[in-house]
Amino acid sequence: MNIIENEFKQSYIRSLKITRGKSLCNATTLDKYLALCNLIREYIFENWVKTNEIYEENSEKQVYYFSMEFLMGKLLVSNLINLGIKDICENALKELNISLNELEEFEDDMGLGNGGLGRLAACFLDSMASIDVPGHGIGIRYNYGFFKQKIVNGYQIEHPDYWLEKENPWEVKRQDEAIRVKFYGNVKMEYKDNKLVFIHQDYESVLAIPYDVPIVGYKNNKVNTLRLWSVKAEDEFDYHMFSRGEYHRAVENKLNAEAICNTLYPDDSHEKGKLLRLKQEYFLVCAGVKSIVNQYKKLGKDLTQFHKHIAIHINDTHPSLAIPELMRILIDEEGLGWDQAWEITKNTISYTNHTIMSEALEKWDINLFKKLLPRIFMIIEEIDRRFRQEIKNTKNTSIISDNNIKMANLSIIGSHSVNGVAQLHTEILKKKELKDFYIIYPNKFNNKTNGIAHRRWLLKCNPLLADLISQTIGTEWICDPIRLVDLAKFKKDSYIKEKLDLVKRNNKLNLSKLISRKNSINIDPDSIFDVQIKRIHEYKRQTLNIFNVIHLYNTILENPNLDIHPRTFIFSGKAAPGYFMAKKIIKLINTVADKINNDKRVKDKIKVVFMEDYSVSLAEKIIPACDVSEQISTTTKEASGTGNMKFMMNGAITIATLDGANIEIAKAVGEDNIVLFGIRAKEFYDLQGSYNCLDIYNNDLRVKKVLDSLVNGFLTQDHLEFEPLYSSIIKNNDQYFILKDFNSYINAQNKIDKLYKNKDKWLEMAVVNIAHSGIFSSDNTIYEYAKEIWNVSCR
Numbered sequence: 001m002n003i004i005e006n007e008f009k010q011s012y013i014r015s016l017k018i019t020r021g022k023s024l025c026n027a028t029t030l031d032k033y034l035a036l037c038n039l040i041r042e043y044i045f046e047n048w049v050k051t052n053e054i055y056e057e058n059s060e061k062q063v064y065y066f067s068m069e070f071l072m073g074k075l076l077v078s079n080l081i082n083l084g085i086k087d088i089c090e091n092a093l094k095e096l097n098i099s100l101n102e103l104e105e106f107e108d109d110m111g112l113g114n115g116g117l118g119r120l121a122a123c124f125l126d127s128m129a130s131i132d133v134p135g136h137g138i139g140i141r142y143n144y145g146f147f148k149q150k151i152v153n154g155y156q157i158e159h160p161d162y163w164l165e166k167e168n169p170w171e172v173k174r175q176d177e178a179i180r181v182k183f184y185g186n187v188k189m190e191y192k193d194n195k196l197v198f199i200h201q202d203y204e205s206v207l208a209i210p211y212d213v214p215i216v217g218y219k220n221n222k223v224n225t226l227r228l229w230s231v232k233a234e235d236e237f238d239y240h241m242f243s244r245g246e247y248h249r250a251v252e253n254k255l256n257a258e259a260i261c262n263t264l265y266p267d268d269s270h271e272k273g274k275l276l277r278l279k280q281e282y283f284l285v286c287a288g289v290k291s292i293v294n295q296y297k298k299l300g301k302d303l304t305q306f307h308k309h310i311a312i313h314i315n316d317t318h319p320s321l322a323i324p325e326l327m328r329i330l331i332d333e334e335g336l337g338w339d340q341a342w343e344i345t346k347n348t349i350s351y352t353n354h355t356i357m358s359e360a361l362e363k364w365d366i367n368l369f370k371k372l373l374p375r376i377f378m379i380i381e382e383i384d385r386r387f388r389q390e391i392k393n394t395k396n397t398s399i400i401s402d403n404n405i406k407m408a409n410l411s412i413i414g415s416h417s418v419n420g421v422a423q424l425h426t427e428i429l430k431k432k433e434l435k436d437f438y439i440i441y442p443n444k445f446n447n448k449t450n451g452i453a454h455r456r457w458l459l460k461c462n463p464l465l466a467d468l469i470s471q472t473i474g475t476e477w478i479c480d481p482i483r484l485v486d487l488a489k490f491k492k493d494s495y496i497k498e499k500l501d502l503v504k505r506n507n508k509l510n511l512s513k514l515i516s517r518k519n520s521i522n523i524d525p526d527s528i529f530d531v532q533i534k535r536i537h538e539y540k541r542q543t544l545n546i547f548n549v550i551h552l553y554n555t556i557l558e559n560p561n562l563d564i565h566p567r568t569f570i571f572s573g574k575a576a577p578g579y580f581m582a583k584k585i586i587k588l589i590n591t592v593a594d595k596i597n598n599d600k601r602v603k604d605k606i607k608v609v610f611m612e613d614y615s616v617s618l619a620e621k622i623i624p625a626c627d628v629s630e631q632i633s634t635t636t637k638e639a640s641g642t643g644n645m646k647f648m649m650n651g652a653i654t655i656a657t658l659d660g661a662n663i664e665i666a667k668a669v670g671e672d673n674i675v676l677f678g679i680r681a682k683e684f685y686d687l688q689g690s691y692n693c694l695d696i697y698n699n700d701l702r703v704k705k706v707l708d709s710l711v712n713g714f715l716t717q718d719h720l721e722f723e724p725l726y727s728s729i730i731k732n733n734d735q736y737f738i739l740k741d742f743n744s745y746i747n748a749q750n751k752i753d754k755l756y757k758n759k760d761k762w763l764e765m766a767v768v769n770i771a772h773s774g775i776f777s778s779d780n781t782i783y784e785y786a787k788e789i790w791n792v793s794c795r
């Protein structure tokens with residue numbers, strides 16, 4: 001044991017004593033975990049203070065990334081890695097008979113997001129801190145994260161996520177920086193010194209309390225901030241009411257106020273027009289913008305130069321009220337004129353569009369909106385009025401129409417940059433969904449293909465592969481992910497490929513053990529691990545995947561000697577609680593799994609596993625063990641996808657439609673190193689109106705057999721269970737083109753089987769995939785945002 005490790009050991013024992021009041025021999029897991037976090041905090045805080053001093057001294061432009069979701073996962077080990085002390089810590093703890101791994105498992109995921117959009121925000125924070133961008137997150141500190149999923153009899157059951165139960169060692173509460181947020185009431189207008197002023201009165205208010213989470217850069221001594229806002233009632237306890245024995249009414253205020261931060265809304269595209277959601281969105285934006293302005297003024301800077309020192313980015317339209325809120329502050333509180341305020345606001349704000357699915361586009365009923373946010377409504381009306389005055393034909397582009405406020409339109413008009421998240425997505429925005437805006441503002445539109453934090457999604461989650469890469473090409477790739485291409489020249493190197501095979505086999509063995517523990521299913525670690533893990537949604541087409549599984553099962557029953565490499569189909573993902581069809585898909589996967597896993601006739605060939613409670617930390621365990629990455633969304637529907645990038649980076653081969661970033665992955669690795677299938681965007685649009693799915697159902701016996709098995713008793717006695725799935729496909733004329741792509745998908749799966757049988761070729765493909773995954777690091781994405789949108793410094 002070296003001196004540094006010994007010092008760490010001593011510090012740790014001291015931390016146990018002074019922060020938990022315990023000695024090692026009577027410390028519980030909670031004590032051991034918190035003592036470690038508290039010790040690491042000390043190191044982090046040192047750099048946090050320095051970073052903020054540097055930002056102030058150099059008067060550096062700051063970026064604020066506003067997002068309703070931050071799907072951070074666990075922070076402990078990631079912080080250790082970024083501080084560069086993971087090995088020291090792990091060895092020192094080992095000396096004390098403490099397993100770092102066990103403490104990591106003990107930590108709760110910070111699951112403040114639904115899926116891709118929230119994880120993107122988390123990856124961006126890691127990259128901003130690591131490539132020296134002065135960039136911070138602004139979000140909500142939900143009391144309960146995204147729900148915990150249990151599978152009971154094949155059905156999804158939701159449970160609350162008590163992530164704050166054991167206190168969060170990574171946050172600092174800053175009570176003294178509270179912001180008052182006002183709802184309801186009315187706006188009085190009067191002339192004061194010959195100027196029209198607006199006074200918001202008779203409002204109800206709550207306090208927004210910031211909790212700051214340090215975001216540690218990778219070995220660069222930089223620590224940025226994720227500021228999460230929590231709520232507190234202004235008069236949370238009514239003493240007189242309590243004295244009269246009315247205990248519930250005494251805390252009614254508190255309960256009403258706290259509802260704002262209780263829970264993250266599940267994105268099911270069905271929760272339309274919910275007042276509480278609008279309250280959350282304004283709460284985030286009001287507290288977030290005001291605290292930025294406060295900080296800015298404290299530094300004595302000139303408000304007319306605000307946009308030169310501050311960039312505000314909105315992650316989808318959820319924080320788009322930042323636009324009227326900044327206008328409100330500049331005009332009502334700071335006394336600027338409209339035109340000046342408008343120029344500052346537009347130049348400060350930039351917007352990322354995440355979806356073209358019309359049911360996911362936010363809009364608010366004006367009557368509900370006007371009541372809750374009277375002054376903000378007036379400002380939006382005025383923005384809309386001026387826009388209509390300036391632009392001739394505003395049929396699709398006005399903000400207010402049909403008694404609704406369209407948040408995407410507000411975001412485009414009120415910002416200086418609108419970006420899509422993959423090349424195809426951005427093209428569709430420009431040519432189709434937002435084409436009327438593209439004609440008005442051609443220069444606002446740009447593409448920023450999503451990315452992933454390669455330090456979490458490779459260095460941290462797959463240490464064996466990371467070591468192999470570093471031994472082969474050196475460690476430069478950790479700070480400069482493009483350097484992964486240096487691996488490409490080893491694609492024919494049998495020593496490297498053998499090692500890669502061992503790494504994958506080891507990861508698969510670990511996942512097999514986990515599956516055996518959690519699902520009581522024994523899977524063959526030498527089978528092909530075929531993985532689809534992501535939110536359950538019709539457009540992501542878990543249905544297409546499970547239909548192929550049913551078809552394969554049928555084929556093996558007909559031909560027991562079918563020569564295929566054994567395969568394990570692994571699924572994981574949550575359905576929004578109100579999304580009926582998605583929940584049916586989960587039940588279908590589990591029903592098929594039960595049937596197949598209990599059928600001795602196919603036991604050496606196929607298995608199906610649904611792992612419950614998909615999360616960042618579960619993804620970190622599954623992805624390193626994956627052979628085949630399923631990225632099979634209906635073309636045009638997946639704006640980018642980021643799961644696809646995580647898998648390729650870990651040496652999986654992708655089976656994909658030409659959708660979202662899959663197209664860019666295919667370009668990067670070449671068509672020999674990915675398996676593509678299905679219709680393309682052009683065909684998708686051409687088929688609208690002419691497609692008839694019954695033609696396929698009636699003419700392709702394989703399709704008919706699979707679909708009929710949903711309702712004919714083959715899978716389950718209950719003929720009604722999957723009838724809704726069956727009829728939604730037929731009734732909606734297969735709107736996600738499952739039947740249309742079925743044949744092509746089966747062929748692609750057969751191709752995968754053939755490729756895997758040539759292990760040497762397969763490993764070569766894996767090397768090529770890893771080598772070309774560097775461009776999908778969010779370091780590159782953030783570099784482009786910093787240069788092309790935010791105009792801020794970076795490494």
Ligand SMILES: *Cc1c(COP(=O)(O)O)cnc(C)c1O
Pocket residue numbers: 071114115116119533534535614615616619640641642643644646
């Ligand atoms: C990466 C990630 C996602 C997004 O996956 P997609 O396949 O792009 O939909 C969702 N949830 C978690 C936990 C993730 O890590």
